[in-house]
Amino acid sequence: QSALTQPPSASGSPGQSVTISCTGTSSDVGGNNFVSWYQQYPGKAPKLMIFEVSKRPSGVPDRFSGSKSGNTASLTVSGLQAEDEADYYCSSYAGSNSVFGTGTKVTVL
């Protein structure tokens, strides 16, 4: 399986929204709703932020939302805060395998 495609970077000012795309194929992203998103700070392990396309684990702010259309999933961070500056990775589970996205660095200007 090939890595899912994400833009290398995205940015926004505090209070604004930023949306990150994650493009796969009909065999992964487009084939089911098993899409998740992870936030990672430098030197730290990834943290699950979104699962099943749009659901948030307990404790994740509702500023984080997910969606999907066809073979592309998206993560939107609304009301950007300085603490949202991090790397974000999407992931898709299909065929007993998981594949990750290439990662997007979000910068809060």
Add this chain to the structure above:
Amino acid sequence: QVTLRESGPALVKPTQTLTLTCTFSGFSLSTSRMCVSWIRQTPGKALEWLARIDWDDAKYYSTSLKTRLTISKDTSKNQVVLTLTNMDPVDTATYYCARNYVSGSYYNVGYFQYWGQGTLVTVSS
């Protein structure tokens, strides 16, 4: 409280076999719905899923690496072991173990809810 911790050599030589151990607490891998995966992250920050072992001892491997990988568990010790044979410099990465997402009656083996801190493995002669 769920915790996971990876351990193993920091440096291996090319062609050697890497053995990593994930020691966890706060759950049992003999409990239905529980799974542990290994995931690595290269210095360039790409994440790659490697393998998974389930509560019923079912095992799953990355298609691209399955000939080199073996995953096993020791339920009595709360450990999961990963071996990767024929190491190459391109296998240099931080290796993480992670447990799947479980919340009430809902679970999914493809979401990683708890992660270890990772262990950096460098392959060099």
